[in-house]
Amino acid sequence: MNWNKKQKTLKLLEEKLRALSNIEVPSMLEAKLLAQIPGSQLNTQKHLNYHWFEFWSWGLSSAFAAVLIFGIVLFHHSTLSTSNGFVADPVEMPSKWSIIKQDNTSFGMPVVGSEPNFKSNKEPNSSIKKEL
Amino acid sequence: MGMTIEECKEIICQNYKEIYRFALYLTNDPIAAEDLTQEIFISAWTNADTYEERSSIKTWLHRIAFNKFIDSRRQLKRYNVLLDNYEKNKVKTPDDFEPLRKIMADEDLSSLYKAIHTLKEPDYVCIVLHYIQGLSFKEVANVLRRPVGTVKWQINQAIKKIKDCLLDEYELE
The missing domain is CATH 1.10.1740.10 (RNA polymerase sigma factor, region 2, helix turn helix motif)
Structure with a gap:
């Protein structure tokens, strides 16, 4: 090629200079560069958000698990109590010496709380005495 | 960012x-x-x-x-x-310099490649950035932290030197 004739035109020279960009790039370079991306440093905000999410999810799941375990234990305990003859919800039963009597003034409703009667018509051990 | x-x-x-x-x-x-x-x-x-x-x-x-x-x-x-x-x-053989094989295979480009390597480094970098990398004058100035006018002047001077270099080469042949 005769540069004396052609290189005088600046456009041709510039065109040739631009053609110098036609180089080959190593095939593995892109993969190497992609592998270098430091995700933890760049995604600081994302990373923090993730930590918050992790913290809250851990906390909520722990709280839920604790409540669930407490509920199961409570339910199991109440079931066992009733089967053993205990009353889970204790209600005050009338004692054997309580006297329920009808009172006209209370419209037929039983009245609890009268004086206990310790006296008995029968004397104790009277039949034993007779036998002796 | x-x-x-x-x-x-x-x-x-x-x-x-x-x-x-x-x-x-x-x-x-x-x-x-x-x-x-x-x-x-x-x-x-x-x-x-x-x-x-x-x-x-x-x-x-x-x-x-x-x-x-x-x-x-x-x-x-x-x-x-x-x-x-x-x-x-400054110029290596195509065997040693594989990425430039296509350039070296072309006679004109090979001569041009030799010619730009005769430039001093500031001019060489301007030529590479503007023509080979495709940056505008303003972008070249931004990269090199030089005034745009200086960059334009350097590129013009570099082009003249390249022309002279190529002329000399073919006159010798």
């Missing part, structure tokens, strides 16, 4: 070829160019906060590349060796 991993991937995919080419023209060594390209992108990720959206990502990466090259050449012995190679053995 906060960059996500996806944004970083996009930046790499769009720019790594150009940055490698620039590194190759700076170092004149394919392996050193590859190392330098990796260092450039690492530096880019670590200094992502310094990116100002006034300039394009391409310009920003080129500026990092040039600064990295200058720093590396100052500090590291291997880049001093490369500088010596640049000064002494």
Whole structure:
């Protein structure tokens, strides 16, 4: 090629200079560069958000698990109590010496709380005495 | 500037070829160019906060590349060796320089490649950035931290020198 004739035109020279960009790039370079991306440093905000999410999810799941375990234990305990003859919800039963009597003034409703009667018509051990 | 991993991937995919080419023209060594390209992108990720959206990502990466090259050449012995190679053995054979095989296969381009390596480094970098890397005068000025007028003048002077070099070469033949 005769540069004396052609290189005088600046456009041709510039065109040739631009053609110098036609180089080959190593095939593995892109993969190497992609592998270098430091995700933890760049995604600081994302990373923090993730930590918050992790913290809250851990906390909520722990709280839920604790409540669930407490509920199961409570339910199991109440079931066992009733089967053993205990009353889970204790209600005050009338004692054997309580006297329920009808009172006209209370419209037929039983009245609890009268004086206990310790006296008995029968004397104790009277039949034993007779036998002796 | 906060960059996500996806944004970083996009930046790499769009720019790594150009940055490698620039590194190759700076170092004149394919392996050193590859190392330098990796260092450039690492530096880019670590200094992502310094990116100002006034300039394009391409310009920003080129500026990092040039600064990295200058720093590396100052500090590291291997880049001093490369500088010596640049000064002494400016043109290598196609066998030694595989990425430039296509260029070396073309007679005109091979001559031009030799001619641009006769330039002094500031002019050479301007020519590489403007014609080979495709940056505008303003972008070249931004990369080199020089006034736009100075860059234009340097490029004009460099073109004249290239012409003279090519004329001399063919006159000798």
